[in-house]
Amino acid sequence: MATPLIVSEVAKAFTMHLRDGIRLPVVANVSFSVRAGECAVLGGPSGAGKSSILKMVYGNYGVDQGQIIVDHHGQLVDLATANPRTVLSVRRDTIGYVSQFLRTVPRVSALDVVAEPLVARGTDRKQAQERAAELLDRLNLPERLWSLPPATFSGGEQQRVNIARGFITDHPVLLLDEPTASLDATNREVVISLIEEKKLKGVALLGIFHDADVREAVADRIVDVTEFAAGKAAA
Amino acid sequence: MTDEPLLRVTALSKYYGSRIGCEDISFDLWPGEVLAIVGESGSGKTTLLNCLSTRLLPTSGTASYRMRDNQWRDLYRMSEAERRFLMRTDWGFVHQNPADGLRMTVSAGANVGERLMAIGDRHYGNIRATAVDWLGRVEIDEERIDDEPRAFSGGMRQRLQIARNLVTGPRLVFMDEPTGGLDVSVQARLLDLLRGLVTDLGLAAIVVTHDLAVARLLSQRMMVMKDGHVVEAGLTDRVLDDPRAPYTQLLVSSILQV
Ligand SMILES: Nc1ncnc2c1ncn2[C@@H]1O[C@H](COP(=O)(O)OP(=O)(O)OP(=O)(O)O)[C@@H](O)[C@H]1O
Ligand SMILES: Nc1ncnc2c1ncn2[C@@H]1O[C@H](COP(=O)(O)OP(=O)(O)OP(=O)(O)O)[C@@H](O)[C@H]1O
Numbered sequence: 001m002a003t004p005l006i007v008s009e010v011a012k013a014f015t016m017h018l019r020d021g022i023r024l025p026v027v028a029n030v031s032f033s034v035r036a037g038e039c040a041v042l043g044g045p046s047g048a049g050k051s052s053i054l055k056m057v058y059g060n061y062g063v064d065q066g067q068i069i070v071d072h073h074g075q076l077v078d079l080a081t082a083n084p085r086t087v088l089s090v091r092r093d094t095i096g097y098v099s100q101f102l103r104t105v106p107r108v109s110a111l112d113v114v115a116e117p118l119v120a121r122g123t124d125r126k127q128a129q130e131r132a133a134e135l136l137d138r139l140n141l142p143e144r145l146w147s148l149p150p151a152t153f154s155g156g157e158q159q160r161v162n163i164a165r166g167f168i169t170d171h172p173v174l175l176l177d178e179p180t181a182s183l184d185a186t187n188r189e190v191v192i193s194l195i196e197e198k199k200l201k202g203v204a205l206l207g208i209f210h211d212a213d214v215r216e217a218v219a220d221r222i223v224d225v226t227e228f229a230a231g232k233a234a235a
Numbered sequence: 236m237t238d239e240p241l242l243r244v245t246a247l248s249k250y251y252g253s254r255i256g257c258e259d260i261s262f263d264l265w266p267g268e269v270l271a272i273v274g275e276s277g278s279g280k281t282t283l284l285n286c287l288s289t290r291l292l293p294t295s296g297t298a299s300y301r302m303r304d305n306q307w308r309d310l311y312r313m314s315e316a317e318r319r320f321l322m323r324t325d326w327g328f329v330h331q332n333p334a335d336g337l338r339m340t341v342s343a344g345a346n347v348g349e350r351l352m353a354i355g356d357r358h359y360g361n362i363r364a365t366a367v368d369w370l371g372r373v374e375i376d377e378e379r380i381d382d383e384p385r386a387f388s389g390g391m392r393q394r395l396q397i398a399r400n401l402v403t404g405p406r407l408v409f410m411d412e413p414t415g416g417l418d419v420s421v422q423a424r425l426l427d428l429l430r431g432l433v434t435d436l437g438l439a440a441i442v443v444t445h446d447l448a449v450a451r452l453l454s455q456r457m458m459v460m461k462d463g464h465v466v467e468a469g470l471t472d473r474v475l476d477d478p479r480a481p482y483t484q485l486l487v488s489s490i491l492q493v
């Protein structure tokens with residue numbers, strides 16, 4: 001089986017220059033990989049560094065050491081050292097990300113927010129909107145909301161827009177940061193089945209799920225982030 | 236997408252006597268890419284932008300631009316005529332103060348039409364129709380086409396300036412604090428409009444701003460300047476969410492949320 005994502009000996013610390021330059025080590029020696037068609041889940045207590053790992057894989061946080069190798073258009077790219085243009089290209093075509101909270105853009109409708117990643121990849125806008133509508137419908141977002149900008153939506157409504165946006169493309173790698181945190185039971189079930197469908201299509205998923213039911217339903221494997229505690233590696 | 240940048244900047248420096256305007260700036264800009272330049276007052280943002288747009292000559296360094304025929308040209312060795320042609324057709328320049336970029340005593344329609352005439356369009360009907368179309372795109376009512384920008388609000392003037400710049404289908408637009416002098420609510424609307432236009436037209440842009448929210452919304456990449464130098468550069472969300480340079484951390488921490 002293909003392994004589209006390999007994280008190898010990654011370390012991350014934050015240096016807080018405004019607080020006398022104290023160094024806050026977060027993780028060290030992070031090594032794991034995710035195969036096509038599986039869902040690996042990052043486990044560990046709050047503050048362990050789960051989100052930081054996802055953000056490094058997405059290129060949103062810098063990487064101090066190690067490599068993050070992703071199969072991008074059949075070529076291996078190291079995201080730890082890739083230039084911004086390469087990271088953008090990887091985001092457009094290879095790695096999708098559902099963040100914990102939607103970052104709203106004023107005046108863009110929910111439907112267009114969801115359709116945008118497809119449009120960015122060259123899909124015709126009409127077709128992308130149709131696909132967006134299907135997903136929003138599956139996630140039970142009331143149709144009257146589709147044409148409105150999500151800024152005024154409830155937390156759960158925004159999160160469903162965010163999920164639809166993340167799931168609309170066929171990116172081979174999908175990162176999920178607590179996508180079900182603010183959802184009710186019905187919509188959690190929808191997300192579980194969306195994840196199952198991605199697995200069947202051979203997508204490599206890497207997620208964080210606080211909710212034990214969801215985690216049990218989707219996880220093929222737990223990657224214990226406490227094993228990468230920065231203090232532990234240094235000792 | 237092409238595999239070649241649009242603009243290549245190498246070791247660009249500008250001194251005002253012994254004072255540093257900007258020093259040793261290098262970067263590439265690709266087609267369709269928006270680069271934000273942020274930093275405190277006096278950090279050299281405008282100096283850099285003016286050098287890039289050839290409104291100012293640098294003290295040293297080079298900037299090359301890929302013309303529409305894919306020929307690379309050294310911006311500081313072009314003839315004045317060539318440079319003017321670039322400025323009128325392939326480039327736009329949006330000033331913070333719309334009065335600097337508009338002709339305040341001719342009509343809104345003429346402000347937009349003028350750039351078309353500069354590139355040789357002579358058909359009055361076409362020019363007027365294009366002007367109407369562009370006023371619509373920047374959300375100015377067609378009825379205002381014969382009014383002078385003097386009679387417009389600040390936000391409308393800025394939108395008119397944008398229409399005037401984009402009407403020739405430029406590939407690269409320079410903007411110096413495009414939302415600077417406007418009320419917050421007016422800023423938000425202008426920003427949405429700019430964001431839409433930049434994406435739809437696939438423009439490359441270099442946007443100087445001290446507002447990190449503007450950088451977040453408009454740009455994919457950013458450079459942080461201090462005392463004439465670039466102290467941090469990278470993907471916009473990386474620089475804002477994981478700032479590394481002490482000055483960037485200060486900048487990010489001094490605002491509520493972006
Ligand atoms: N941008 C940042 N700047 C400074 N410190 C940060 C930053 N992002 C995360 N941290 C710190 O890194 C540590 C790990 O945070 P992270 O968000 O990765 O944890 P987490 O495992 O996802 O926790 P949770 O389960 O609460 O979401 C925390 O101590 C956090 O404060
Ligand atoms: N024509 C000039 N003659 C002398 N010094 C100048 C000139 N123009 C700018 N400077 C100086 O160069 C430095 C950079 O100025 P610049 O206008 O590029 O800053 P900026 O980052 O655009 O600031 P602001 O955010 O206030 O517009 C400043 O120290 C400024 O005083």
Ligand SMILES: [Mg+2]
Nearest residue numbers: 050051052208
């Ligand atoms: Mg987290």
Ligand SMILES: [Mg+2]
Nearest residue numbers: 280281282411
């Ligand atoms: Mg300035």
